[in-house]
Amino acid sequence: MAGIIHEPMTREGSCRGIIFRLYPYSDTSLIFHVLSEELGLISLIAKGARRLNSSFAGKLDLFYFCRFEFIPSRKSDLHTLKEVQLLDAHSNLTRNYELLCDVSVNARALERLIERGIPVPELFALFSDYLKYLPAHAEPRLGNILFRIRLLALLGNAPKFDRMRLSEERMEMILNLLKKEWEELLPLAPGKEDLHFLEYVAEAHLKDCSR
Numbered sequence: 722m723a724g725i726i727h728e729p730m731t732r733e734g735s736c737r738g739i740i741f742r743l744y745p746y747s748d749t750s751l752i753f754h755v756l757s758e759e760l761g762l763i764s765l766i767a768k769g770a771r772r773l774n775s776s777f778a779g780k781l782d783l784f785y786f787c788r789f790e791f792i793p794s795r796k797s798d799l800h801t802l803k804e805v806q807l808l809d810a811h812s813n814l815t816r817n818y819e820l821l822c823d824v825s826v827n828a829r830a831l832e833r834l835i836e837r838g839i840p841v842p843e844l845f846a847l848f849s850d851y852l853k854y855l856p857a858h859a860e861p862r863l864g865n866i867l868f869r870i871r872l873l874a875l876l877g878n879a880p881k882f883d884r885m886r887l888s889e890e891r892m893e894m895i896l897n898l899l900k901k902e903w904e905e906l907l908p909l910a911p912g913k914e915d916l917h918f919l920e921y922v923a924e925a926h927l928k929d930c931s932r
Contacts, residue, residue, distance in 0.1 A: 767802040813856035854903040860910040869923035
């Protein structure tokens with residue numbers, strides 16, 4: 722991965738993370754992928770989680786932010802969950818099906834572009850802010866686009882807007898958007914043509930990175 726280099730951290734059996742993907746394993750268990758702050762992207766199995774009386778009930782779902790305690794596996798990269806503490810269910814997001822679909826697409830893009838077990842705190846912070854602020858955007862499409870562009874920038878593949886034949890007004894608009902904090906972006910709603918342009922550029926660069 723270009724742009725940011727971090728040394729792998731020793732697996733301590735504990736991390737804070739966001740559930741990226743979740744699917745059944747056997748009649749009673751769940752396997753899920755977690756983007757963690759301390760350990761990067763990891764996989765966990767929650768044995769018995771699908772039972773009604775499970776201690777994990779109500780604590781494991783898509784894009785939940787949790788603290789996980791687990792037993793590291795010596796044979797594979799699938800670790801066994803011991804305990805989980807739900808920190809944030811991102812309820813404003815998970816109640817909105819359209820936004821949830823958008824975030825799922827971007828989560829899969831991020832997952833394709835990063836290496837397992839390599840912690841990159843900047844990526845974790847980017848995705849955490851994205852989940853927190855997207856439901857409050859006046860134009861959620863802008864939040865999705867800027868997440869992709871900022872993801873590309875962290876990976877060292879930011880679009881070269883300065884090499885494109887853009888009007889001064891559009892270039893100023895783009896630079897202004899990229900400099901702003903998430904809170905400052907919430908009330909903004911660029912025109913449809915500008916959104917379409919940014920969306921096209923972000924998609925093209927993500928496809929190039931995925932090859």
